[in-house]
Amino acid sequence: MTTRRAQFSTRLGVIATTVGSAVGLGNVWRFPYEAGTHGGGAFMLCYIFFVLIIGVPVICAEFIMGREYRSGILGCYRGASGGRRWDIFGYAGVIGGIMILSFYSVVAGWTMEYCVEAATGQLTATAAGDLHDSFTGFITGGRSVLWTVIFLAVNAAVALGGVKKGIERISNLLMPVLVVVILACCINSLTLQGAREGLTFLFKPDFDQLTPSVILSAMGQAFFSLSIGLGCMMTYASYFRDDTFIIVSAVTIGALDTVIAILAGIIIFPAVFTFGMSPTQGPTLVFEVLPAIFGQLAGGGFWATLFFVLLFIGSLTSTISMSEIFISFIGDHTGLNRRRSTLLTTGIAMVLGVLCALSFGPLARLNLFNIFDYVSSNILLPVGGMAVSLFVGWKLDPAVFQRQMRSGRHIPAVVTRAILFCLRFVAPIGIAIILIAGLI
Numbered sequence: 001m002t003t004r005r006a007q008f009s010t011r012l013g014v015i016a017t018t019v020g021s022a023v024g025l026g027n028v029w030r031f032p033y034e035a036g037t038h039g040g041g042a043f044m045l046c047y048i049f050f051v052l053i054i055g056v057p058v059i060c061a062e063f064i065m066g067r068e069y070r071s072g073i074l075g076c077y078r079g080a081s082g083g084r085r086w087d088i089f090g091y092a093g094v095i096g097g098i099m100i101l102s103f104y105s106v107v108a109g110w111t112m113e114y115c116v117e118a119a120t121g122q123l124t125a126t127a128a129g130d131l132h133d134s135f136t137g138f139i140t141g142g143r144s145v146l147w148t149v150i151f152l153a154v155n156a157a158v159a160l161g162g163v164k165k166g167i168e169r170i171s172n173l174l175m176p177v178l179v180v181v182i183l184a185c186c187i188n189s190l191t192l193q194g195a196r197e198g199l200t201f202l203f204k205p206d207f208d209q210l211t212p213s214v215i216l217s218a219m220g221q222a223f224f225s226l227s228i229g230l231g232c233m234m235t236y237a238s239y240f241r242d243d244t245f246i247i248v249s250a251v252t253i254g255a256l257d258t259v260i261a262i263l264a265g266i267i268i269f270p271a272v273f274t275f276g277m278s279p280t281q282g283p284t285l286v287f288e289v290l291p292a293i294f295g296q297l298a299g300g301g302f303w304a305t306l307f308f309v310l311l312f313i314g315s316l317t318s319t320i321s322m323s324e325i326f327i328s329f330i331g332d333h334t335g336l337n338r339r340r341s342t343l344l345t346t347g348i349a350m351v352l353g354v355l356c357a358l359s360f361g362p363l364a365r366l367n368l369f370n371i372f373d374y375v376s377s378n379i380l381l382p383v384g385g386m387a388v389s390l391f392v393g394w395k396l397d398p399a400v401f402q403r404q405m406r407s408g409r410h411i412p413a414v415v416t417r418a419i420l421f422c423l424r425f426v427a428p429i430g431i432a433i434i435l436i437a438g439l440i
């Protein structure tokens with residue numbers, strides 16, 4: 001090791017950046033649309049179950065690897081295995097990271113458009129009945145392509161340093177505000193006339209809906225929302241201090257992330273039924289429902305602007321963490337400096353991102369957006385999660401596992417044993433069965 005790796009300086013910094021990575025469009029945009037297309041309650045129950053029995057143990061596994069070997073995903077596997085046999089999972093993480101960054105930036109671009117439309121009063125002036133057509137007009141047109149490029153440029157500017165510390169500080173400050181705004185929106189949604197129907201949809205499981213492909217999607221959503229499976233959390237953990245308490249951080253991330261997703265569901269579904277929309281329409285759902293909610297609210301323009309600005313910042317803290325997988329990979333394994341590797345990452349993501357943005361218009365037949373979304377969440381993330389579980393569960397020196405889990409403290413043996421059991425058996429076997437059943 002030649003250069004000393006940067007480190008997070010405070011405990012709050014660790015929680016804020018990892019939670020900042022986890023909380024984003026995955027909670028507010030992807031969770032409601034996935035729950036909507038997969039039947040609501042039963043999907044949500046599975047999702048929560050997967051966060052608990054697979055998500056939290058896999059976060060621990062990524063943290064252990066990252067902090068022990070202080071590198072990006074490929075470097076961690078090489079350092080830990082002493083060879084190149086696990087390289088494929090390193091590359092899968094890097095490729096998956098770019099795929100997610102590409103389609104995610106399209107949706108982040110939508111939030112930027114909505115920031116502008118909300119601030120100018122245009123958004124709340126659109127009648128609920130016209131929202132579908134106006135949103136369709138926007139995503140099929142050229143402006144959404146432009147926003148994708150702009151978003152990636154902003155992401156690069158932040159990742160290039162300088163502003164990064166600033167963004168972290170801003171997000172520390174604003175994430176609590178986002179939670180307050182989300183809570184206020186929840187309260188509003190609960191007063192809507194379709195509240196009962198919406199809550200029934202979200203909370204009352206209909207187990208007939210549970211097909212293998214729904215279960216696979218719920219697992220994919222858990223991985224996506226927690227930022228695990230691609231080495232994103234692993235890369236962040238390489239910047240942890242030695243006394244960062246792994247298990248407590250993992251549980252905190254899992255809990256906060258899940259609560260925010262559920263709150264987003266409580267905002268969306270009552271409104272879906274109130275405004276006579278369909279929960280099954282897919283990726284566009286949230287962007288047609290939210291303006292309808294703000295449109296009927298006193299001071300709606302203000303609330304909408306606040307909401308979308310915060311969501312934009314939430315997306316940015318997530319894409320920064322995705323970019324870090326690739327940037328760290330290039331930085332660790334080639335001679336390129338941080339600046340060049342950031343520009344390279346951004347260039348690739350811009351090309352793919354534009355193709356994803358065009359998936360709603362001219363490239364609808366190819367639909368790279370849906371392909372990237374599906375392949376990354378339902379294949380690459382679970383496979384990556386299985387790999388890291390098997391690695392930490394079976395191959396990693398148990399003494400390293402124990403030392404990293406303890407992080408210089410005393411923890412009851414039952415906790416480390418339970419996590420190890422999940423990593424050895426529950427996660428790999430569960431993921432394998434669900435993946436195979438869900439794909440065929």
Ligand code: TRP
Nearest residue numbers: 022024025026224225227232318
């Ligand atoms: N978890 C983030 C969200 O919910 C998205 C994300 C950030 C992600 N980094 C990731 C997903 C790495 C998969 C892998 O918005």
